[in-house]
Amino acid sequence: MSQAVATGRTRTQEFSTWRRLRGWIGNPWGKPRFLVVITWTYIVWSIAPVLVAIQFSFNDSRSLTVWHGFTTKWYTSTSPDINSVFHDPALRGALQQSLRLAFFDVLIAVPIGVLLAIGLARWRGRGSGGANFLMLFPLVTPEIVMGVSLLLLFSQLLTIVPFGTWAQVLGHVTFSISYVVVIVRGRLFSIGRSYEEAAADLGASPPVALYRVLLPLLLPAVVASAAIVFAISIDDFVISQWLSNGANTTTVPMTIYNATRATPQPSTDGIATVIMVITLLAVVLGVLVFRFFTRGEHARGSAIDDVAGFGI
Amino acid sequence: MYPRWLWPAFALPGVVWLLILFVLPFYAVVGVAFGSVDPILLTAVPAWNPLDWNFGWVSEVLTGLEPGGIYWDVFIRTVRYVVLSLAGCILIGYPVAYYISRHASRTKSLLLILLVLPFWISYLMRMLAWINLLSPGGYAERFLSATHINDLLYHLGLVSDPNNYLGGESFTVIVALIYGYIPYFILPLYASLDRIDRSHLEAARDLGASPWRAFLHVTLPLSRTGLLGGAVLITLPMFGDYYTPNIVSGAPTTSMIGNQIDLYFHGGPQPTIGAALTILLSAFLVLLMGYYMWVIHRASRDLPA
Numbered sequence: 001m002s003q004a005v006a007t008g009r010t011r012t013q014e015f016s017t018w019r020r021l022r023g024w025i026g027n028p029w030g031k032p033r034f035l036v037v038i039t040w041t042y043i044v045w046s047i048a049p050v051l052v053a054i055q056f057s058f059n060d061s062r063s064l065t066v067w068h069g070f071t072t073k074w075y076t077s078t079s080p081d082i083n084s085v086f087h088d089p090a091l092r093g094a095l096q097q098s099l100r101l102a103f104f105d106v107l108i109a110v111p112i113g114v115l116l117a118i119g120l121a122r123w124r125g126r127g128s129g130g131a132n133f134l135m136l137f138p139l140v141t142p143e144i145v146m147g148v149s150l151l152l153l154f155s156q157l158l159t160i161v162p163f164g165t166w167a168q169v170l171g172h173v174t175f176s177i178s179y180v181v182v183i184v185r186g187r188l189f190s191i192g193r194s195y196e197e198a199a200a201d202l203g204a205s206p207p208v209a210l211y212r213v214l215l216p217l218l219l220p221a222v223v224a225s226a227a228i229v230f231a232i233s234i235d236d237f238v239i240s241q242w243l244s245n246g247a248n249t250t251t252v253p254m255t256i257y258n259a260t261r262a263t264p265q266p267s268t269d270g271i272a273t274v275i276m277v278i279t280l281l282a283v284v285l286g287v288l289v290f291r292f293f294t295r296g297e298h299a300r301g302s303a304i305d306d307v308a309g310f311g312i
Numbered sequence: 313m314y315p316r317w318l319w320p321a322f323a324l325p326g327v328v329w330l331l332i333l334f335v336l337p338f339y340a341v342v343g344v345a346f347g348s349v350d351p352i353l354l355t356a357v358p359a360w361n362p363l364d365w366n367f368g369w370v371s372e373v374l375t376g377l378e379p380g381g382i383y384w385d386v387f388i389r390t391v392r393y394v395v396l397s398l399a400g401c402i403l404i405g406y407p408v409a410y411y412i413s414r415h416a417s418r419t420k421s422l423l424l425i426l427l428v429l430p431f432w433i434s435y436l437m438r439m440l441a442w443i444n445l446l447s448p449g450g451y452a453e454r455f456l457s458a459t460h461i462n463d464l465l466y467h468l469g470l471v472s473d474p475n476n477y478l479g480g481e482s483f484t485v486i487v488a489l490i491y492g493y494i495p496y497f498i499l500p501l502y503a504s505l506d507r508i509d510r511s512h513l514e515a516a517r518d519l520g521a522s523p524w525r526a527f528l529h530v531t532l533p534l535s536r537t538g539l540l541g542g543a544v545l546i547t548l549p550m551f552g553d554y555y556t557p558n559i560v561s562g563a564p565t566t567s568m569i570g571n572q573i574d575l576y577f578h579g580g581p582q583p584t585i586g587a588a589l590t591i592l593l594s595a596f597l598v599l600l601m602g603y604y605m606w607v608i609h610r611a612s613r614d615l616p617a
Contacts, residue, residue, distance in 0.1 A: 034407075039412065039423065045491075046430055047430070049444070050438060052445060063449075065451070112326045113326065116322070116325070116327070119322030122314075134330050138334055142548055142552025142570075142597065144554060145590055146334075148586065152341050152344050156356070206313060235435060237555060260439065260440055260559045272440055276432070279433070
């Protein structure tokens with residue numbers, strides 16, 4: 001009797017599983033379960049490899065494939081046999097170079113980009129259309145085309161700029177400006193001009209209206225664009241590579257690239273992890289500051305849109 | 313309230329910067345590509361005056377791009393890799409973007425954060441991660457062997473050596489390209505799907521359309537701009553990619569146009585040919601971009617905002 005009950009249960013289970021399966025196949029868009037599987041598989045696929053790379057930066061052996069236990073020696077060891085991230089001169093140098101380029105990039109690209117965004121949003125006259133068009137081009141130009149053209153610029157025309165840090169900074173700023181413009185311009189359109197007009201009506205002179213009214217309102221976008229410029233500068237490989245002058249100006253992505261073409265080691269995973277943590281900290285800080293400055297602005301968008309906006 | 317000259321003055325530094333460091337460099341490429349080569353030192357001798365331009369190198373490269381020419385194989389391979397990677401991105405990306413925009417409710421913010429996360433992880437690190445996984449003995453390599461998927465891939469003809477994925481397999485390069493570029497595809501697509509007014513769908517259902525027909529005739533056309541935008545956003549950089557094939561394969565059998573350009577500058581320096589190839593690649597991409605702008609223009613004319 002108990003057997004009969006058991007078979008009965010199995011049969012209903014089978015039946016419902018079959019029906020569910022048919023439901024998925026027959027109408028994949030109506031019931032989202034099929035999509036849930038694809039979505040979470042994609043998410044795991046997109047992130048798990050990076051987690052494995054982080055794991056092997058703590059591997060107690062030179063292997064990147066077989067786990068031998070936990071160690072932090074690839075980060076902190078001072079032994080000459082181990083090229084640890086914080087003590088090996090080449091790896092330390094790469095970290096410093098990446099941070100140096102990102103720092104100067106933010107310092108130069110953000111002010112120029114903010115001014116350009118305000119100018120382009122309000123300038124109505126001869127040349128404004130062309131300038132708007134010009135600003136969009138760096139966003140869609142493949143990096144190798146930009147790399148080739150800047151390489152030839154600095155080797156054939158502007159030979160006063162030496163290859164290395166300064167050429168790299170000039171290149172980074174060139175591809176960063178447009179991102180700042182896009183972000184700041186979005187904010188400019190959403191705040192409109194009424195606040196400044198109100199300030200003018202109350203007797204503010206143009207410099208006061210710009211400095212005391214417009215600038216504070218733009219601040220969230222300025223912070224967001226600074227975080228994004230920092231992140232894309234750190235992430236950049238092509239421009240840094242084409243404009244470098246050898247070992248002294250190697251950045252972290254260049255180090256990773258060179259290592260993958262020879263023999264990558266746990267310390268390669270380690271330096272990638274360090275730079276990832278720095279980028280994520282910068283972005284989280286940017287999001288927090290952005291949220292702090294825009295607190296109380298419920299009307300437009302939500303936190304989710306902010307996060308999504310941070311990706312573009 | 314503001315003086316008229318103020319806004320052009322604001323734009324001035326940025327415009328000057330882009331003119332000197334974005335437009336002028338293109339002129340440098342043109343000058344080198346239409347210049348000549350020093351017969352003894354083999355260095356590029358650029359021609360800055362259009363009257364002195366020498367079209368020999370560009371036309372030579374153009375001949376190489378014709379069927380049977382020396383760049384023909386590389387060019388076709390590049391197009392094939394980009395088209396297949398784009399197809400992969402659409403097949404994986406569309407359901408994901410669709411699900412997150414339409415169905416995810418409680419998990420939506422978590423999913424969005426996870427979707428944006430790869431943007432903040434260096435592209436090179438994400439490629440390095442696959443070296444860890446696909447090297448002999450790596451997690452993915454062991455998984456594929458244990459499940460006999462490697463035999464399946466081999467019998468389907470997708471890989472030529474089922475135990476060495478990093479030794480010059482087109483399959484690996486395409487999967488790596490998909491992995492590298494798909495985040496940039498999904499996000500604009502998600503944004504356009506999320507903007508779709510649900511009342512359109514309800515209207516379609518009320519008028520008797522099946523869910524599938526409603527998707528086909530309402531959602532899909534309304535997401536066309538996002539689909540195209542995402543496609544352009546990843547296609548243009550993929551055409552200029554050289555590091556992805558170098559990292560996951562490194563073999564000449566998987567080299568793309570970008571690798572060819574990279575070789576002419578960093579391998580044995582022949583900047584004149586490299587510059588000529590760069591110009592032709594840019595021209596090709598400008599055509600692609602022009603097509604995209606034309607489609608977007610037509611779509612915005614059809615759909616009143």
